Amino acid sequence: xxxxxxxxxxxxxxxxxxxxxxxxxxxxxxxxxxxxxxxxxxxxxxxxxxxxxxxxxxxxxxxxxxxxxxxxxxxxxxxxxxxxxxxxxxxxxxxxxxxxxxxxxxxxxxxxxxxxxxxxxxxxxxxxxxxxxxxxxxxxxxxxxxxxxxxxxxxxxxxxxxxxxxxxxxxxxxxxxxxxxxxxxxxxxxxxxxxxxxxxxxxxxxxxxxxxxxxxxxxxxxxxxxxxxxxxxxxxxxxxxxxxxxxxxxxxxxxxxxxxxxxxxxxxxxxxxxxxxxxxxxxxxxxxxxxxxxxxxxxxxxxxxxxxxxxxxxxxxxxxxxxxxxxxxxxxxxxxxxxxxxxxxxxxxxxxxxxxxxxxxxxxxxxxxxxxxxxxxxxxxxxxxxxxxxxxxxxxxxxxxxxxxxxxxxxxxxxxxxxxxxxxxxxxxxxxxxxxxxxxxxxxxxxxxxxxxxxxxxxxxxxxxxxxxxxxxxxxxxxxxxxxxxxxxxxxxxxxxxxxxxxxxxxxxxxxxxxxxxxxxxxxxxxxxxxxxxxxxxxxxxxxxxxxxxxxxxxxxxxxxxxxxxxxxxxxxxxxxxxxxxxxxxxxxxxxxxxxxxxxxxxxxxxxxxxxxxxxxxxxxxxxxxxxxxxxxxxxxxxxxxx
Amino acid sequence: xxxxxxxxxxxxxxxxxxxxxxxxxxxxxxxxxxxxxxxxxxxxxxxxxxxxxxxxxxxxxxxxxxxxxxxxxxxxxxxxxxxxxxxxxxxxxxxxxxxxxxxxxxxxxxxxxxxxxxxxxxxxxxxxxxxxxxxxxxxxxxxxxxxxxxxxxxxxxxxxxxxxxxxxxxxxxxxxxxxxxxxxxxxxxxxxxxxxxxxxxxxxxxxxxxxxxxxxxxxxxxxxxxxxxxxxxxxxxxxxxxxxx
Numbered sequence: 030x031x032x033x034x035x036x037x038x039x040x041x042x043x044x045x046x047x048x049x050x051x052x053x054x055x056x057x058x059x060x061x062x063x064x065x066x067x068x069x070x071x072x073x074x075x076x077x078x079x080x081x082x083x084x085x086x087x088x089x090x091x092x093x094x095x096x097x098x099x100x101x102x103x104x105x106x107x108x109x110x111x112x113x114x115x116x117x118x119x120x121x122x123x124x125x126x127x128x129x130x131x132x133x134x135x136x137x138x139x140x141x142x143x144x145x146x147x148x149x150x151x152x153x154x155x156x157x158x159x160x161x162x163x164x165x166x167x168x169x170x171x172x173x174x175x176x177x178x179x180x181x182x183x184x185x186x187x188x189x190x191x192x193x194x195x196x197x198x199x200x201x202x203x204x205x206x207x208x209x210x211x212x213x214x215x216x217x218x219x220x221x222x223x224x225x226x227x228x229x230x231x232x233x234x235x236x237x238x239x240x241x242x243x244x245x246x247x248x249x250x251x252x253x254x255x256x257x258x259x260x261x262x263x264x265x266x267x268x269x270x271x272x273x274x275x276x277x278x279x280x281x282x283x284x285x286x287x288x289x290x291x292x293x294x295x296x297x298x299x300x301x302x303x304x305x306x307x308x309x310x311x312x313x314x315x316x317x318x319x320x321x322x323x324x325x326x327x328x329x330x331x332x333x334x335x336x337x338x339x340x341x342x343x344x345x346x347x348x349x350x351x352x353x354x355x356x357x358x359x360x361x362x363x364x365x366x367x368x369x370x371x372x373x374x375x376x377x378x379x380x381x382x383x384x385x386x387x388x389x390x391x392x393x394x395x396x397x398x399x400x401x402x403x404x405x406x407x408x409x410x411x412x413x414x415x416x417x418x419x420x421x422x423x424x425x426x427x428x429x430x431x432x433x434x435x436x437x438x439x440x441x442x443x444x445x446x447x448x449x450x451x452x453x454x455x456x457x458x459x460x461x462x463x464x465x466x467x468x469x470x471x472x473x474x475x476x477x478x479x480x481x482x483x484x485x486x487x488x489x490x491x492x493x494x495x496x497x498x499x500x501x502x503x504x505x506x507x508x509x510x511x512x513x514x515x516x517x518x519x520x521x522x523x524x525x526x527x528x529x530x531x532x533x534x535x536x537x538x539x540x541x542x543x544x545x546x547x548x549x550x551x552x553x554x555x556x557x558x559x560x561x562x563x564x565x566x567x568x569x570x571x572x573x574x575x576x577x578x579x580x581x582x583x584x585x586x587x588x589x590x591x592x593x594x595x596x597x598x599x600x601x602x603x604x605x606x607x608x609x610x611x612x613x614x615x616x617x618x619x620x621x622x623x624x625x626x627x628x629x630x631x632x633x634x635x636x637x638x639x640x641x642x643x644x645x646x647x648x649x650x651x652x653x654x655x656x657x658x659x660x661x662x663x664x665x666x667x668x669x670x671x672x
Numbered sequence: 673x674x675x676x677x678x679x680x681x682x683x684x685x686x687x688x689x690x691x692x693x694x695x696x697x698x699x700x701x702x703x704x705x706x707x708x709x710x711x712x713x714x715x716x717x718x719x720x721x722x723x724x725x726x727x728x729x730x731x732x733x734x735x736x737x738x739x740x741x742x743x744x745x746x747x748x749x750x751x752x753x754x755x756x757x758x759x760x761x762x763x764x765x766x767x768x769x770x771x772x773x774x775x776x777x778x779x780x781x782x783x784x785x786x787x788x789x790x791x792x793x794x795x796x797x798x799x800x801x802x803x804x805x806x807x808x809x810x811x812x813x814x815x816x817x818x819x820x821x822x823x824x825x826x827x828x829x830x831x832x833x834x835x836x837x838x839x840x841x842x843x844x845x846x847x848x849x850x851x852x853x854x855x856x857x858x859x860x861x862x863x864x865x866x867x868x869x870x871x872x873x874x875x876x877x878x879x880x881x882x883x884x885x886x887x888x889x890x891x892x893x894x895x896x897x898x899x900x901x902x903x904x905x906x907x908x909x910x911x912x913x914x915x916x917x
Contacts (some may be wrong), residue, residue: 086806101727102793104833105735121813157809164809166802166862168826175816193826199734200829207801214797222790245782274729309700313707314731415733418757421702484806532717534710578717583684584725584783587717 038291038642038657041445042146047132047663051150054446055489059496066091068500071491072239072254074226074281076103078198078476079459080260081205082483088212090488095252096209097221097241099276099589104206107262107274108479111198112319112412114182114190115162115476117155122179126187128152135474136664138184138364139439139467140616140630141638142297145663146446147464154485155477159191161484165204169193180408181324182472184364184671190473195319195412201476205483224250225589226281227517229257229288229455232509235498236455240513242521244589247582249518251510253503255495256454258487259285260479263438263460265298267597267604268549269541271435272304272317278593279600282442282461290450291642291655293443293463295600296608299470299617300550301436302368305419306388315434316419318391318412320472323361325396325405326429328352328368330389334379340390340428351375355627359671366469366617366630367671369433373550374628376432383430392428433550437475439466439617440607443642443657447490448482451642454494458482463640468616521581524591529574533591536571540564540597548605553621557609561602568598603643603652610654613637625668634666673699673765677712679724680772682781689781691770701761705748706731706738708760709771725784733757733897736832739839740785741772746836746895754834754897774839778846778883789835791881792849798877799870800853802862815861828855830898840895843884848892850878851908852900858911868915875912 043054061069069092073084076098084096098106118131131152136143159177163169169191170178179188193200212218221241228240230251238253264279265271286292303323305316329348336343351371353360363371372389375381382388397405402425406413413424420430441463448456448464459479466474504510547560571594579585614623614630615637623631640657674697682689696712703711706728713723729737733754740755742748748758763769771785779787829852837848854871857863863870886905893902 082806089805100729100735100737101789102736102833104793104796105729105737107730107735109735110730110732119812157807159812160809161804161806163812163815164802164804164862166825166857166860168822168829168856168860169812171817171819171822173819175818176813193829196734196830199832200826203829207796208804208806210793210797211801211803213793214799220793222793274735275731276729308702311700311703311707311711313704313710316732414752415757418733418753419702419759421759421761488806532714534714576717578720579722584786586725587713587723 037655038443039445040144040657041447042144043446047145047149050146051153058489058493061492061496063091067093069093069495070095070254072097072252072257073260074239074258075106075260075262076206076209077106077108077260077262077459078201078205078479079483080258081106081202081209082480083258083260083458083487084218085205085208085212086484086488087491088217091217094212094218095221095254096218097224097226099223099225099244101222103209103220103222104203106202107277108202108476109199110274111476112195112317113321114180114192114197114473115158115201116182116189116473117159117191117477118152118189119156119159121177122188124187126189130187131155131189133664134185135465135471136467137669138471139469140632140669141467141661141664141666142615142659143465143467144659145661150486151465151478151481154481157485158477158480162201162204165208167193167200167204180321181362183320183323183362183368184471190321192321195321195409198476201480205480226261227284227592228513229285229452230509230513231288231452232503232507235453237503238505238510240510240517242517245584247580247585249514251505251514253505253510255498255500256456256491258456258458259442259461260458260483261461263441264600265435265438267541267601268435268544269538270307270312270315270545272301272315275313278596280593280596283596283600285442285450285452285455287645288452289645290452290455291443291644292440292603293640293642294440294607295604295643296548296611296618297439297468297616298435299365299437299439300369300433302365302372302433303391303431304434305416306383306385306430306432316415317434317436318416318429318431320365322391322409322412325400325408326361326391326393327395328361328389328391330375330380330382340392349380356671363671364469364471369550370619372433388430388432390428391431393424394428397425437470439463439468439470443640447493448486449494454498456487456491458487468618520592521588524575524577524588524595525581527572527575527577529576531574532576533587533594536567536575537590537594537597539567540594540601543567544601544604548601548608551619551621552608554609557605560605561609564598564602564605571595571598606652607641607643611637611641638666673701673760675699675763675766676768678768678770680785681724682784684783685780699760701759703760704731704756705742705758705760706756725786727786728756731756734832736834739774739834739836741774741839743770746774746839747897751894752897752899774835776838776844776883778838778844778881779835791846791883792833792835794881795846795850795874795877796853799866799873800857802857803866817861821859825856825859828852828859828900828904831900832898834897836895836897837892838883840891841884842889842891843887845886846878846881846883847886847905847908848896848900848902850874851904854908854911855904858907867911871908871911871915875908
C-alpha cells in the first residue's frame, strides 16, 4: 500500500466559489455543434435512473446512443424498487430549505467524506429534476390545492422529499424509461436488452467500446463508440442477502477496475435500518421497508432483556424508544448508519425481539391514534400491504419487526468532477460511481443523484471530451476488440469446464456470509484480516470446484451468476482491505476500535480526510491505494451530532 | 412442506416443450415461490441436469420481470400478488403444482418459463410518453393538478408491465397494459398535447403485435398484481374514438 502518488488523481474541480463552480464550468466547456453530434456514438450501460436519463438526454441532444441492460426491458432496472422519495431543494414548504441546506445536510450525512463541489452541484440541480419529472408525467403526490406534496426523510429537519406513494423509484424510472423509448422510436437510441457487459475495450488507453454476452444466444458481441458511460449500479449483492435485485451485480464496474479504472472507497456500504428480518437460510433476498415509515413509526425494544411478551402486552413504561432517547433532536429520523448501528447494538445487548432476537419494533400505534387508519393507509398503504404479504402480520394491528440489511454502496469507481473515471472516455454515473454520498447516503438522495448525473451532468460534460476527440471510424474489427472477445470467451468457457461439486449459489452464500460477519455493520482489524484470508481461500476453491452446468450457447442463469460470483470473490477482498486501511469510523464504515465513549463513529480527520482510490496491479498482485485529499472550504468539519 | 411440480420445459423457441415432474422436499411455508424454484434448481444442478430457466429480478413485486402461470393462473392463486411475492403457505402441503410460462402469441417462449415481452416496449415507444426534452420543463408547481386526478393517474401508472393481463386474457389482449399508460397520460394535463396521436399510435402498435381484442372478460383485472382497473380500457376506447374523429 502506498500513498505517494496523490498527484495521479486530478478531480478537476472548477475554480470559483462553490455557488459558481458549475455555472462557470458549463460556460467554459467545449461544445459539439448540433449537426456534428450524430457523428458520435456513445455507449450507455444500464437503464436505471442514471443510465436511462443519460441515454434519453444524449439522444435528445442528437448523439447516436447504444443503450444496454441485463433485463428484458429497460423498465426493470433496480431503481424501480426505490420506495420513499426524492429530495429537492424547492422549499415549497416554506420551512427554511435551500440549495445550501441540502448541500450541507448531504455533506454532514455523508460524515464529511464526500467532495464538496460535487455535492453542491447535486443540490443545485435537484430542483430541475423535479420539474423535469413532473413535465414527463410522473404522478407525484399532491396536496388538495393541486401543488406537490412533501414528506421528511432521515438526516434533515425540513420536508423536501417528493414522492409517489411508496413507489417513487418506479414512477421516476418509468418517466425516464418513457423518455428513453421516445428516443428509441425516433431512432436516436438503439436498445440492447438481455446483454451483460463483461469487458471494456481500450484503444490507445481510451475507452472505445464494450464486450457483452448476449444472454439469450450466448454470443459474445462487442460494440464500438466514442465514449462509454457506465451506470450499472452498486455492489450490495456481494453480501448475498441484500435488498438489491437478484441480478444486481458488480461485474461491469469490476471489469473496468481491472482495465485501469480506480475503485474508490469500496468499504463504504450502507446497511439500511428498516428491512424485514431474515427468516431462513434459503432466503434469496431481504425486503426493504421505506425510510419514510420513520416519519410516523416509532422504533422501540422492551426495556427488559429477553422480554418475549407480545408487543401489545408490554406497557408503555416498559418500552425503550431508544432513538428518541439517544437522539432527541432527530429522534426516529436519524441518518441510516446511526439507526442501523443503534438497532444492532440493542440486539447485540440482548434487547432484540422476534424468533431470532435480531429485530426491533417499528410501531405505528401512536400514529394511527393521532391520524387515523385512513391517513396512514394513504401514506404507506402499499408498504403495509407488502409487509403483511411477506410476514403474515398486520402492521395496522401489531408493530412491524425490522432489522438492518445491506442496501446501497457509496463506494464505486472513482470519477472526476466531469464524472470521468481514470480511464479516458469512460464515464461512471449513479450508484456505480463514488462521488456524492461520502461515507453514508441520506434517504431519498440516490434517486436525486442518479437523475442529476443522467439528466444534467453528463449531457454537459461529455461534450467537452467529445469535442476534443473527433470520430475516427473505429470499428469492432480492431485488434483490441478481437482480443477482448477472446478474453471474455475464454473466461466463460473456463467457468463451464471446471465441473466441480459445489454450486455457484453455495459460493455466493459463503462469500456473503464472510462479508456480513466481518465487513458488515461492525468491523475490526482481526475480523478484516480473517475475511481477507477466508476470501482468498474461497476464491482458490471456486476456480477448482465450482459446478456451473448448462452450456454457453443459450440462456444460462447459472453461468451468468458464475461470472458475477467470481468477481465478488475479488471485490470482497478489496472491500476488506479498504476497511482495514481506514483506521477510523465514518458513516457506514464502523471500525470498532474507533468510537466515542457513547459508541458513535469516531473520525480521524487529520489522517483520513481523503478518498481511497484503488488501482488494480494485476492478478495475484496487491492493489495500490491512491489518495484524493478532501478539502472542506465551505463546511466546517465537525463531529456529527443528531442529539 | 413437500410438493410435486409439473414443470413446463422447453429448450428453445422452435423446439416443442412438455411437462416434466419434479418433487421437492423441505419447503418452508414462508418461502416465496421463486425461492422454492431456486432450491429446486440447486438440486437439479447438483444432479448434473439443466436447471429450469425463469426470469426474476427485484423479488419484491415491483420490477415486473417475474411471471409464471401457476395452476392455470397468471402469478398464481393469490390476488394482487406477483409470483415473487407469492408464499408457499398459499399451497396445501403435498400439493401438485403446475408451472407454465405466460402463454400468448405476442410473448414467444425463449426457454422453459422465460418469454419475450419486447412487444410491451414497442407499444410504449409508439407514444407512451410526453415529448419534453431534458431542460425544457417549467416549474413543478406551475400546473396545479387536483389530488383526485393525481391519484387516478397514479392508479394507472402503477402498472409494472409484467404481462399477466395478457396471459390471463382468453384473447391474449394487451388492452389493460396499453390502456394503463394511455389513461395515466390522458388524465394528467402534461399529456394532453399529444393525447390523440398517442391513443391512435399505441392502439395500432398493440394490434400489430398480434395481441387479441378485448371482449370484456375482465380476467386481466383479476390477475393484475397491481389491481389495475378495466376502467382504463374504457378510457382508452374513448380516447381512441375521440382521436378517430
